[in-house]
Amino acid sequence: MPAQPPKKALQFLRWFCREDFLEEIEGDLIELFAIQFPEASRQASWTFFWWVLRYFRPEFIKSFQSGTLMNTALVKHNLLISYRGFTRNKTAFLINLIGLSTSLATAFFIVLWVQSEWKMDRFHEKDERLYQVMQNYQLPEDKIKVTSWTPGPLSQGLRDEFPELEYATSFKTGNFFDGILSASEQAFKATPVYADQDFLQVFSFPLITGDKSQVLTEPGSAVISQSLAKKLFGTAFKAVGQTVEWNKSEGASARYKGSFIISGVIEDISPHSSMQFDILLPYQFFMDHTWGVERWNNHPVSTAMILRQGVDLSLLDQKITQLVQAKDGAYNGVYFLKQFSSQYLYGTYENGVLVGGRIDYLWLFVCIACLILIIASINFMNLSTAKASIRLKEIGVKKTLGVSRGELIGQFITESLLLSFLALLVAFVLVAVLLQPFNAITGKQLSLNFSLIHVMLFTGITVLTGLLSSTYPAFYLSAFKPIQVLKGKIERSVGELWIRQGLVVFQFVISIFLIVAVLVISQQMSYIHNKNLGYDRHHILSLRTIGPLFEKMEPFFEEIRKLPEVQSIANSNTNLVACENFTWQPLPHAEGEHTEHILLNVFIVTPEFLQTYGIQIKEGRNFSKDFGTETSKVILNETAVKEMGLNNPIGSMITFWDVPVEVIGVVKDFRYHSMYKRVEPCIFRLFNEGDNFGRFIWIKLEAGQQVKEIDKIADVYQQFNPGLAMEYGFVDEEYQQLYESENRVAALSKYFAVIAILISCLGLFGLAAFTAEKRTKEIGIRKILGASEWRIVTLLSKDFTVMVLMAILIAMPLSFVIGHRWLESFADKIQLQSWVYVLAAAIALLIAWLTVGVQTFRAARANPVNSLRAE
């Protein structure tokens, strides 16, 4: 056997070449190949390809027009037949239309939501080179904590030492720095970011006026947002050069108060930015007014940078770590760089390893969208194959008249595409109507602006759904043999029945799974909301120390204490729900080589704090005025005692902030932070004499009649802070906000589960209707022979019951495994209980019975005479 020419080339030739020329050309080419091969065996294959390619010209290319979709007459005919089909089977048509449009609307919502989440933080011009500095802290027991906090002077250090980066900026964000901005006798609350000169070079927040390299260089300059400028000065351009007063007089150690000249105005921050603020203030101002920002062993700020092209990231990571270690010998963490925009979606770390973040929810919802679309497609498949018998004659006649299978398939695909596009229209109406409520649940500002991407995505999804739902019916229906069909004999294979039932089972597996998911999620949520956290978070009003009130705290407290409904009032430097103040504490017996540190959360409080929050004291006592000044006394929690290794904590001396202090009490562990975290060690101490107040005021109220009490407190507040409305919150509400995204997922998943179940039931309804219709004669005969109505109902529902039971069997282990995995992310979680599954199964079964029952009962009640007289 001589050498073989390359197969691929021959295949290609056969694919495009006209059949009447093919044999000659192939033969000649093979012969030539055989001649050439011995001379230049290596090149021969390539030459062969080249030869083949030269035949790729109009004379030799066969006609690819099959005529299925090109033929307008045929398309018209298909549309007409589809239309007639729709009008003839109104139930099936409506079921399909409702199912498809609901699922498409759901999918569109999810597309909008995913797209909006995806865009978060990606609008910065140099997004792909914009990195944030992160670090891994070493905690006891080899735990690693990942944070984005960095030392205050880091950006300066980076600028000085690393030519690898274009710009670096350190900045301080956080709405607990909210203050009052006043000018021309007007005052507004504003959220600041304290940023150094390169902030606007790193982040692309567009300036309306001003030069981004200049606006933040002067120590006394500030940049405000457009809407704030409008409120204060009328227009953005008038604002430049004006002087504004910034007052944020709260917190013990820092009083952020000063006047600034506006050097620029930025556009209002896009909702696609995770950083939201109204005003940029100089970083130097923050440094000057905050203790310890200039220290390298303190990590109070964030740092971001623009890298140059082609920088080796891991090398830079090491260099940054070395830089910090050179400045702070005790530092034992590891720095690394992370693309700024990825933090939003991929922000969850577990023991130093990236495990996901919001991206999990994105995937979850994309999966749900796909599942719901599949459920609706299954309805279409099932109804059209079940109703095949009605169309058999049509197919038989068409086939006898010479319609090819391809054309029949084309017809069915046209039909389902037509239906899909009708559903698309309905879906658009649904989306337009429901967009507002959806925004309310998700907390987004989504809108239907028809960009090309949207149109393409939506059309794509619609076409895909149409194709998905039509392929099986199209191939199934077009495969009938005309003679058998016209004779009225169709062999319904067992396989076909299996497929249809299997699809129903699949639908119900998804539905049951979603029911279980909803039950588990809502149980876990209510567990979190009602769990005993070790402190009482109810009826506690929270205020912020803001404005002139700060100067007159003691009299304000006295006034409030006089109100009969107030049980106690306390003050602290940090929020209990989301503690933001922690420090590194050397272990008490740290001498010589023992330089181990633990991370301590610090609560600086007034003596009433523990009482206000109902935190229980396990040993020792609370702070008390009876003992004189107690600024050198501290209270620890149980975890702190354990991790410090104190055997007799009461009365023992530890070093805290370089000063020896005495432990006077131990409180039972209580949960601050969110449930994802373990209880961390914490320490309570009093404010120093003199600078005695922090930014949070807590007022414990009597239960009931809260509105009245708040009014009274607001009156007092007005006396101390004239002109400023009292902004307040409740601790239990703030606690719920910690679980914002979980609450949203819980709410959304409920709706999606309901939609999935409804669509599955629609399909079941259609199938049941069809079965009942087909078996009218059988039912009539049975009734005449004496079968009771009940007997007939059970007869008809039996098949469906079996299907749902099978679905339950499959769905249970699946939902157990996935539910278990979801719960694992919580430090405190519920046990998966069996009643959840029983309930889910019961719900599914009940809904299925109800759906089928309506149909079967009607069939069973019908007068047999009517069904039997027809012939």
Place this chain on the structure above:
Amino acid sequence: MQIPSLGGFEELVLLTVAAQHNKAYGVSIKESLEKELNKTVSISAIHVALKRMNEKGFVQSRFGGITQDRGGRRKKFYVITSLGKAAIDRQFEIRTRIYRQIPKLSFI
């Protein structure tokens, strides 16, 4: 009767077909032409020329028998038709006539 026009390369192929009476097929034409012209001729160009001349009615084709070589594919043999013969005759005639009109030239 109007004889369709005959291109230059087509003429060469047609001549070869006529010369290899009843035994001309793609590869044989290619080999013969390459020998005569002393340059490579692409097989696809020959096929294109054959198709065109088939449409014009200058050649007829028939399949040969199945053989072991050529991967079992049959050869397609071409024969010149009377129209084809007329076409090359006319072509020859025209050329000779014009050639004869050339005055005696001497190139020194």
